[in-house]
Amino acid sequence: MEIDITASADMGPQRSAGILVHPTSFPGPYGIGDLGKGAYDFIDFMQRAGMTVWQVLPLGHTGFGDSPYQPFSSFAGQPLIISIDHLRKMNLLQDSDFENMPQWNPEDICYGDVIEFKTGLLKKAYERFLDEDIKDGFSTDEEMMEKYKKFKEESTWLDDYALFMAGKDYFQGAPWYMWEDSLKKPTAKQRKAWEEKLAKEMEYYRFIQFLFLDEWIALKEYANEKGIKIIGDIPIFVAWDSVDVWSNKKLFCLDSKGYPTEVAGVPPDYFSATGQLWGNPLYKWSEHKKTGYDWWFSRIKHQLTLTDYLRIDHFRGFDSYWAVPYGEKNAINGKWIKAPGENFFTNLEATLGYRIPIIAEDLGEIDHSVIELRDKFNFPGMKILQFAFENPNENSFLPHNHVRNCVCYTGTHDNDTTLGWYKHCFEQSRDKLRRYFSTDASDICWVMIRACFGSVANIAIVPMQDILELDSWARFNTPGVGEGNWSWRYKQEDLTEHLTSRLYETAKMYGR
Numbered sequence: 001m002e003i004d005i006t007a008s009a010d011m012g013p014q015r016s017a018g019i020l021v022h023p024t025s026f027p028g029p030y031g032i033g034d035l036g037k038g039a040y041d042f043i044d045f046m047q048r049a050g051m052t053v054w055q056v057l058p059l060g061h062t063g064f065g066d067s068p069y070q071p072f073s074s075f076a077g078q079p080l081i082i083s084i085d086h087l088r089k090m091n092l093l094q095d096s097d098f099e100n101m102p103q104w105n106p107e108d109i110c111y112g113d114v115i116e117f118k119t120g121l122l123k124k125a126y127e128r129f130l131d132e133d134i135k136d137g138f139s140t141d142e143e144m145m146e147k148y149k150k151f152k153e154e155s156t157w158l159d160d161y162a163l164f165m166a167g168k169d170y171f172q173g174a175p176w177y178m179w180e181d182s183l184k185k186p187t188a189k190q191r192k193a194w195e196e197k198l199a200k201e202m203e204y205y206r207f208i209q210f211l212f213l214d215e216w217i218a219l220k221e222y223a224n225e226k227g228i229k230i231i232g233d234i235p236i237f238v239a240w241d242s243v244d245v246w247s248n249k250k251l252f253c254l255d256s257k258g259y260p261t262e263v264a265g266v267p268p269d270y271f272s273a274t275g276q277l278w279g280n281p282l283y284k285w286s287e288h289k290k291t292g293y294d295w296w297f298s299r300i301k302h303q304l305t306l307t308d309y310l311r312i313d314h315f316r317g318f319d320s321y322w323a324v325p326y327g328e329k330n331a332i333n334g335k336w337i338k339a340p341g342e343n344f345f346t347n348l349e350a351t352l353g354y355r356i357p358i359i360a361e362d363l364g365e366i367d368h369s370v371i372e373l374r375d376k377f378n379f380p381g382m383k384i385l386q387f388a389f390e391n392p393n394e395n396s397f398l399p400h401n402h403v404r405n406c407v408c409y410t411g412t413h414d415n416d417t418t419l420g421w422y423k424h425c426f427e428q429s430r431d432k433l434r435r436y437f438s439t440d441a442s443d444i445c446w447v448m449i450r451a452c453f454g455s456v457a458n459i460a461i462v463p464m465q466d467i468l469e470l471d472s473w474a475r476f477n478t479p480g481v482g483e484g485n486w487s488w489r490y491k492q493e494d495l496t497e498h499l500t501s502r503l504y505e506t507a508k509m510y511g512r
Contacts, residue, residue, distance in 0.1 A: 017453055017512035018053025018231070019046060020413065021464040022068065022476070023081045024109060027492040031104040031114040035215040036083030038492065040222060045495045047226045049503035050512070054223060055231040055461050057413060058313075059216070059306060061165075063239060066111045066486050067477075069313065070239040070280075072165065074299045075157040077212035077306075080118055086215060092125035109487040126204045144214075151210045157243075157302070158206055163194065164243035166201035175241035177258035184258065185249070216306060224308070231359065231461075232307030234300070236317040237264045237280035245281055248295055251288055252281040262323040265331035266314075269364050272480045275322075275331025282323055285340050293344060297351050308357065315360035315379070316370045318344060341373045349377070359407055363387075383408045383457060385448050386421050389433040398436070399455050408457035410448040410466045413476045417465040418445050420472030445469040446502075453510040460512060467503065468494055 026033030026042055033039070046054060060071025061078055068078075087093045102113050152158060164176065167183050176183075182190045195202065220230060238244040240260060245252050253261045260281040267275045288296060303310055312318070319341045324334035349356055360374045362381040374381055383406050388397035395401070402408060410418050422430060422444045434440065439447050445466050452460045465474045468490060477485040 015458060015460075015510075015512045016052045016229075017460045017462075017507040017510075018051050018055060018228075019464055019467065020055040020409070020461050021490075022057045022413075022486075023059075023078075024486065025464065025476075025489045027106065027490060029104070030084050031102065031117060032080055032109050032111075033489055034081045034083045035212075035219050036085045039083075039219050041492065041495070043219070043223050043226055043228060045500060046223075046228055049500045050507040051503065052227055052512075053229050053231060053459055053461065055311070056233060056307070058233045058235055063241060065482060068233070068486065069235045071235075071242065072168075072239065073157070073161050073243045074234075074238055075155075075302050076161045076209055076243075077216060079122060079208045079212060080114060082118075082122065082208065082211050083215055084118070084121060087121070087125045087211070090125075092128045093121060097121060097124055106491050107489055109489060111487070122208055123204065126207050129207060130200075147214065148207075148210050151213065152206055155209070157298070158209060159195075159202070160247040161209070161243050162202035162205040163191070163198065164246055165205045166198040167194070169201060170198060176246040177241075184246075220306065229308040230306075231309045231311055232303055233311045233313055234303050236312060236314045237278065237282075240279065240281050244295075251284055251291075251295060253284050254281060260326045263326050264317070264321060265324050265334060266322050266364055267331060267334060272331075275334070276480055277324060277328065277331040282321065282337075283339075289340060289343070292351075293340075293347060296344070297348055300348065300356075301352070304357070309359060310357060311359040311361055313361050314364075315362055315374065316364065316366055319370045319373045342376065345373075345377050378405065380405045380407050380458065382406065382412075383455070384411060384415065385409065385451055386411045386415055386418065386425075389429045389436070390425060392428055392432065399451055402455045402457050404456050404458050406457045407459040407461060408452050408455040409461050409463075410445075410452050411463060413463070414479050416472050416475050417463070417470050418448050419466075419469055420475060424472070446506075450506060450510070453506055453512055460510075464490060467499065 021042070022033075023035060023039060024033045026038035028034055028036060028038040043054075046052075058068040058071060059077050060068060061073055061076045062068060062080075063070055063072050071078075084093065102117060104110070167176065167179060168174070171179050171183075178184075183194050186194060223230060245254070249258065255261055260279075262282050263278065264280040264282055265275055265277040269275065300310065318339050320336045320338050322331065322334045323337050324331050328334075345356070356377065356379075358377075358379050360379040360381050362370060362374055363384065383397050383402050385397065385399070385408065388395060388399070391397070399408075411421065415421060416424065422433070422441065430441065433447075437447050437451065441447060446469075449462050449466065452462055463476070465476070465488065468474075474488045476488050
């Protein structure tokens with residue numbers, strides 16, 4: 001399934017405004033947001049509100065901890081957001097399949113229950129797809145069947161993913177480095193034997209990836225037709241327990257048993273006094289360079305079939321990265337190691353043949369070398385308004401110091417909501433904000449939204465929680481905290497006509 005990505009190349013100078021919200025946060029009846037009615041209603045809301053940019057988090061198949069930044073694959077999509085209603089329309093699910101559906105909290109995701117319920121439905125849909133009577137009915141849509149066949153032929157990453165996931169199921173969810181050697185590091189003969197043994201299970205995973213991509217591309221086309229561009233998100237590092245590492249061991253810093261020698265993280269910063277120990281295996285950049293960065297370039301090109309722009313999470317890792325010896329309890333005892341930076345992006349630009357539509361997440365400990373790399377390729381950086389007032393001194397996050405080539409945010413998925421942040425930050429910060437904006441802060445969320453939209457930044461993005469003026473209970477992620485994240489959802493009735501008009505008028509006032 002090939003998509004023309006050259007149209008995404010020009011980020012353009014036009015002032016635009018948008019919303020940060022992940023598809024899991026959409027309303028819907030199945031315990032988690034998906035690519036069904038709630039997604040299309042959101043796009044319609046954005047159009048009415050004058051919003052032209054939608055930012056999402058990584059769209060990958062999440063693993064333990066449910067973090068979009070630790071997926072099983074850099075290429076595969078999230079099965080949990082496949083539209084169940086779409087499968088019903090395709091006659092792959094029946095009313096009887098929903099008799100024991102749990103009662104869901106409309107403002108929260110219980111991932112354990114959702115995974116069990118939706119995986120059960122997806123497997124029922126697959127079984128009906130295999131059933132000859134059902135399959136004949138499904139196959140009457142010859143266009144769909146042809147798309148499925150073409151998807152399998154063109155998705156060069158798919159067989160590795162399918163075998164990896166089928167292997168995880170076979171070994172009861174154990175990480176790949178704990179599998180038996182015949183699949184942990186298989187010879188060609190051993191791999192063929194496993195593929196024959198797990199053929200049906202592998203086809204299930206191919207099938208659900210087809211469903212995801214078919215639904216996502218349809219939603220993206222709908223958004224683009226409405227004048228809305230999508231900003232995707234690509235984590236710089238990949239999960240240790242991922243098909244990326246399992247099938248490309250030479251590209252990562254691993255020992256002979258598959259364990260990392262050093263892992264990723266960041267030193268102590270705003271978010272954590274002991275740094276953040278992410279635990280991802282680090283890249284063996286010398287091996288990537290030998291291949292012409294083929295794996296990385298394939299990853300980026302694939303993501304640009306899904307979105308119009310890409311935010312690179314932890315962009316500074318392309319300049320230098322914090323390497324922590326494997327086994328450390330925190331990220332304090334690490335060291336900075338130089339990454340390929342300029343050579344990487346020069347080759348990527350030459351390979352793609354156009355200006356790369358990348359947004360650099362340039363937060364945290366940033367030195368001059370990172371800024372030089374960002375600016376050499378004209379990548380817009382990020383300005384977070386909350387940070388402007390936590391720093392009592394003059395700083396680059398204050399609106400009067402913004403530049404056009406940046407993206408302004410009230411906060412990100414890693415920040416508290418603006419309302420929660422204001423309540424809990426130091427009085428010195430609150431005082432600075434009130435004096436800066438000449439406000440009593442009684443309408444703090446919209447004070448910050450107006451400041452965001454009023455910035456000279458070409459793009460202004462506001463998390464949905466701030467638009468809805470929600471407190472800390474709606475925070476999406478707390479860095480360094482392993483549980484309770486990624487679970488917030490809004491309700492359809494939250495998107496009122498008053499809210500729509502307020503957003504539209506605010507964007508219009510500031511030329512967005």
